[in-house]
């Protein structure tokens with residue numbers, strides 16, 4: 135049966151786009167964190183939407199499951215097949231055409247396999263900003279960003295991927311093509327199918343193309359690094375920037391002393407320019423459409439006010455683009471420093487800002503009591519209440535054996551605090567297979583059952599990315 139399917143897939147795609155040898159398939163079978171590994175009957179590389187539809191029809195006929203994959207940078211194992219060797223991985227990487235830029239509509243129509251950085255660069259070359267920005271932008275793809283509803287560093291001003299999307303083209307579990315690419319900003323015609331597919335992590339349909347919003351390019355951007363002592367003063371600082379800079383505030387990232395120490399250990403060139411390794415280093419970006427002078431004066435006057443209020447005690451304004459980039463690299467390298475340090479336990483969570491201090495104080499205390507010497511690498515998109523509350527074992531302890539024993543109770547401890555503070559166990563990375571077990575308790579039985587009802591209705595054979603997000 136498998137041989138018959140492979141022969142049919144080769145007819146649809148051509149032999150060179152059906153990968154079966156170990157060498158060729160290996161890069162698609164392990165996730166970025168090297169936490170999950172699987173096997174696949176084949177890795178398929180369709181070149182257009184019709185080929186995706188034909189693949190789904192062929193697989194549906196023989197009940198073979200399909201795992202969609204973009205850049206394979208996801209953190210939750212959503213793009214990795216299981217170990218049966220009976221699933222196919224469908225990589226969108228060859229579908230990387232920008233089909234059109236509509237200057238009047240301020241939109242870009244593009245295929246799911248476009249790499250995010252290429253889209254950003256293309257937008258700039260046409261005089262626009264495509265604001266989605268994240269550490270993996272050199273390899274993640276727009277289909278993966280949509281399927282995970284990725285966040286990143288510009289959510290504060292422009293929203294997450296869902297907010298940037300005006301339309302989708304999707305291949306359904308039956309191999310039908312839904313063309314929802316009108317790109318309208320208003321369209322109240324019943325259920326919003328677009329929003330259903332966004333964030334569904336390949337479990338409801340395969341995204342093949344999208345219409346995304348473009349924005350005017352800012353004339354000037356100013357970036358500053360600021361030292362704060364604690365979370366309450368950091369939130370007061372955020373509120374001050376929100377009040378004074380309003381929509382000019384495009385970034386507000388928090389890095390703790392511990393996360394920057396790890397950075398400096400693995401990337402010594404990334405020394406923090408703030409004095410005395412402050413408890414919190416805050417990276418703030420303002421973007422302006424008026425003038426350099428306007429935004430610079432505004433930034434200086436807000437920082438002066440913050441100093442007078444006693445909520446910051448040091449600040450460095452980037453004097454040129456390369457220094458601004460160096461500040462952003464510091465922030466982006468924390469994830470890489472953690473990977474270099476060894477396996478860690480990630481918690482991508484959101485906490486209401488009003489409960490953030492309580493969350494951190496209580497969780498830090500409980501963690502240190504339970505696991506003396508544990509290292510808490512806490513950083514994130516603080517402007518959105520999004521923390522990456524990551525855990526590494528005490529210095530000198532082997533992470534693999536530490537995690538094997540302690541992963542479950544650590545997740546439970548942290549997620550219990552998240553729930554008690556009214557937060558979410560997944561802010562922007564999704565559920566995949568990593569958080570499958572926790573989802574029911576987090577969503578509650580009603581929401582969880584509604585999700586299952588939707589999954590059964592749209593994918594009755596359960597062939598689209600089974601056992602990711604939901605097990606049915």
Ligand SMILES: Cc1cc2nc3c(=O)[nH]c(=O)nc-3n(C[C@H](O)[C@H](O)[C@H](O)COP(=O)(O)OP(=O)(O)OC[C@H]3O[C@@H](n4cnc5c(N)ncnc54)[C@H](O)[C@@H]3O)c2cc1C
Nearest residue numbers: 204205206207208212269275277278279281284285336341
């Ligand atoms: C260094 C680093 C920094 C990161 N920073 C951030 C960050 O700031 N914010 C953030 O949100 N994420 C971040 N991530 C996580 C990751 O980059 C995002 O989740 C990204 O959106 C995944 O895109 P991808 O193309 O790599 O998707 P993949 O990893 O290939 O897939 C992710 C999920 O989407 C599904 N999928 C992929 N393509 C499609 C499609 N066309 N149709 C249907 N389903 C599909 C897959 O089946 C899987 O379930 C980071 C990752 C790294 C490595």
